[in-house]
Amino acid sequence: MNKKLLIAALALVAALIAPVYVYPVLLMTILCFAIFASSFNLLLGYAGLLSFGHAMFFGTSAYITGWLLKSSPISLELALLGGMLVSTVMAALVGLLAIRRAGIQFAMITLAFSQFVYFVLLQAHFTGGENGMQGIPRNALFGLIDVKDSFHFYYVVLGVSALALFLFYRIVNSPFGEILRAIKDKEPRVESLGMKPEQFKYLAFILSASLAGLAGALKATVFQFATLTDASWPISGEVILMTLLGGLGTLSGPMFGAAIVVILNDELAGLGEWALIAQGVILLVVIVFFRRGFVGEIAALMAKWKKPAAKSEVQATA
Amino acid sequence: MSEVAAPARAPTAASSADNILVAENISRRFGAFLAVNDVSLAVRRGSIHALIGPNGAGKTTCFNLLTKALPLSSGRISFNGKDISALRSADVARLGLVRSFQISATFPNLTLLENVRVALQATYGKAFHFWRSIAAVKDLNARAGELLDQVGLAGSRDLLASELSYGKKRALEIATTLALEPDLLLLDEPTAGMGHEDIEPITRLIRKVAEGRTVLLVEHNLSVVSTLCDRVTVLQHGQIIADGSYEAVSRDPLVRTAYMGEEDA
Numbered sequence: 001m002n003k004k005l006l007i008a009a010l011a012l013v014a015a016l017i018a019p020v021y022v023y024p025v026l027l028m029t030i031l032c033f034a035i036f037a038s039s040f041n042l043l044l045g046y047a048g049l050l051s052f053g054h055a056m057f058f059g060t061s062a063y064i065t066g067w068l069l070k071s072s073p074i075s076l077e078l079a080l081l082g083g084m085l086v087s088t089v090m091a092a093l094v095g096l097l098a099i100r101r102a103g104i105q106f107a108m109i110t111l112a113f114s115q116f117v118y119f120v121l122l123q124a125h126f127t128g129g130e131n132g133m134q135g136i137p138r139n140a141l142f143g144l145i146d147v148k149d150s151f152h153f154y155y156v157v158l159g160v161s162a163l164a165l166f167l168f169y170r171i172v173n174s175p176f177g178e179i180l181r182a183i184k185d186k187e188p189r190v191e192s193l194g195m196k197p198e199q200f201k202y203l204a205f206i207l208s209a210s211l212a213g214l215a216g217a218l219k220a221t222v223f224q225f226a227t228l229t230d231a232s233w234p235i236s237g238e239v240i241l242m243t244l245l246g247g248l249g250t251l252s253g254p255m256f257g258a259a260i261v262v263i264l265n266d267e268l269a270g271l272g273e274w275a276l277i278a279q280g281v282i283l284l285v286v287i288v289f290f291r292r293g294f295v296g297e298i299a300a301l302m303a304k305w306k307k308p309a310a311k312s313e314v315q316a317t318a
Numbered sequence: 319m320s321e322v323a324a325p326a327r328a329p330t331a332a333s334s335a336d337n338i339l340v341a342e343n344i345s346r347r348f349g350a351f352l353a354v355n356d357v358s359l360a361v362r363r364g365s366i367h368a369l370i371g372p373n374g375a376g377k378t379t380c381f382n383l384l385t386k387a388l389p390l391s392s393g394r395i396s397f398n399g400k401d402i403s404a405l406r407s408a409d410v411a412r413l414g415l416v417r418s419f420q421i422s423a424t425f426p427n428l429t430l431l432e433n434v435r436v437a438l439q440a441t442y443g444k445a446f447h448f449w450r451s452i453a454a455v456k457d458l459n460a461r462a463g464e465l466l467d468q469v470g471l472a473g474s475r476d477l478l479a480s481e482l483s484y485g486k487k488r489a490l491e492i493a494t495t496l497a498l499e500p501d502l503l504l505l506d507e508p509t510a511g512m513g514h515e516d517i518e519p520i521t522r523l524i525r526k527v528a529e530g531r532t533v534l535l536v537e538h539n540l541s542v543v544s545t546l547c548d549r550v551t552v553l554q555h556g557q558i559i560a561d562g563s564y565e566a567v568s569r570d571p572l573v574r575t576a577y578m579g580e581e582d583a
């Protein structure tokens with residue numbers, strides 16, 4: 001327990017001093033994608049649902065938040081909530097049709113919806129079509145606190161991310177989270193015990209989309225633009241990569257996965273198309289050799305070391 | 319052993335008062351194949367009733383129909399006098415008709431305590447509380463502990479279910495099923511694949527949990543059937559070929575050729 005507190009304290013200090021040493025926008029990008037990957041992890045790692053279209057929530061929310069900020073003097077936090085709300089409602093509708101399908105069918109339906117959303121965003125006027133939405137202002141937080149400077153804004157994003165990640169942690173460790181894990185293990189048994197699995201999966205889908213929406217909304221305020229890329233298939237694919245790379249179903253794995261992919265993308269940006277190929281190769285290596293992902297493998301190694309004590313903690317604490 | 323020997327094949331509505339479960343002419347097709355063919359079955363309240371028959375006879379499919387895990391192709395089922403033909407499995411379970419599975423159905427990545435707590439959560443009203451810490455359901459831990467104790471697993475509540483031996487998994491499954499306080503318990507081959515050392519305790523456990531409730535079980539081990547069961551229904555090729563006390567059924571020539579002969583080997 002104390003060890004965990006120590007690690008948390010060190011992480012906090014590192015997060016607080018990081019923008020002095022690292023470009024704040026890069027750090028904020030990592031945070032946005034850490035939230036996004038966690039939202040995906042909630043769905044696949046804890047509810048066993050594979051979405052091929054998670055970018056629809058990320059991208060739509062980015063546009064809605066951007067549009068709110070551009071077209072009104074709305075305060076920053078309300079614009080973020082607005083984006084989140086729209087992706088939540090969207091998930092409630094998509095989920096209605098998708099949630100009874102299992103496995104690859106579910107994945108294909110989410111993919112189809114995300115293609116449809118992409119098309120709508122491409123055609124809609126408010127999005128700026130192929131040009132994207134530029135010049136999104138960072139309105140004052142609570143109408144009071146100026147966050148135009150990225151160094152200052154970093155701390156806002158850090159706070160929001162901490163909140164979001166706490167929410168994620170709370171969900172997977174809640175009474176609801178326990179049922180989700182049971183459903184992922186053996187869905188027919190949950191039904192035979194008097195619960196309707198699709199209702200739990202539906203709620204998980206909506207919660208996951210809210211978090212994905214928050215990630216997209218934050219991203220729009222960090223970069224101050226939203227583009228079709230945010231709602232596109234490569235983003236849906238990238239979040240899968242981040243989650244698997246870091247460790248599916250581990251608490252922190254996908255966050256590390258997000259950091260690794262964001263930093264790699266940054267480093268490899270000069271390589272153009274080759275960056276994609278590098279991504280593919282990395283994913284292949286992870287899938288073949290490190291099935292549990294970065295954090296999953298480390299947790300398994302540690303569990304092997306101090307065998308009897310840690311066994312049941314691998315999933316809970318990683 | 320038992321004086322119950324009413325040989326009535328097709329139960330009538332009049333007899334449903336002391337029958338907890340009544341299936342009337344239920345059938346199930348898989349494509350052109352009739353896995354369960356016009357089966358009528360009445361389970362008396364408070365009895366231990368066995369459903370036996372050779373492999374592939376349709377016993378598990380019957381269980382799936384009775385618990386509504388599979389939709390009926392035709393027929394009607396009532397439980398406690400209520401027509402459940404159109405309900406789904408989760409609703410049937412809430413009415414008090416709960417099953418175990420032939421292939422062990424524990425949650426392998428959950429601890430024993432969590433396995434049982436999941437079942438207790440079904441009626442606790444906080445299963446959708448995603449914003450609360452798991453401590454919100456800690457009141458269930460005591461009851462979960464009692465249930466584990468009842469099946470002799472109290473000492474291993476923090477183990478993962480996947481770490482249990484086969485026999486203990488079956489016991490855990492029974493504890494989980496009991497968490498719903500079912501009126502009628504359906505057990506699909508509770509002793510299948512068990513060594514001798516596990517069969518005796520599981521038989522005792524079934525007798526214990528049958529106190530105050532009704533049990534319908536599929537069972538291959540005939541000595542278990544003869545010691546436990548008040549009544550036996552024999553299924554072959556999806557149809558009932560005999561129904562009555564163990565003694566009566568085991569004398570039945572149809573049964574001897576269809577089933578016992580094969581089992582004697």
Ligand SMILES: Nc1ncnc2c1ncn2[C@@H]1O[C@H](COP(=O)(O)OP(=O)(O)O)[C@@H](O)[C@H]1O
Pocket residue numbers: 348353371372373374375376377378379380
């Ligand atoms: N979902 C299914 N689809 C097609 N055939 C099935 C299905 N379930 C069972 N069957 C068939 O129905 C018959 C009865 O199976 P089952 O009820 O499992 O028998 P038992 O439990 O008596 O051994 C078998 O021939 C089996 O192959």
Ligand SMILES: [Mg+2]
Pocket residue numbers: 377378379420
């Ligand atoms: Mg069977």
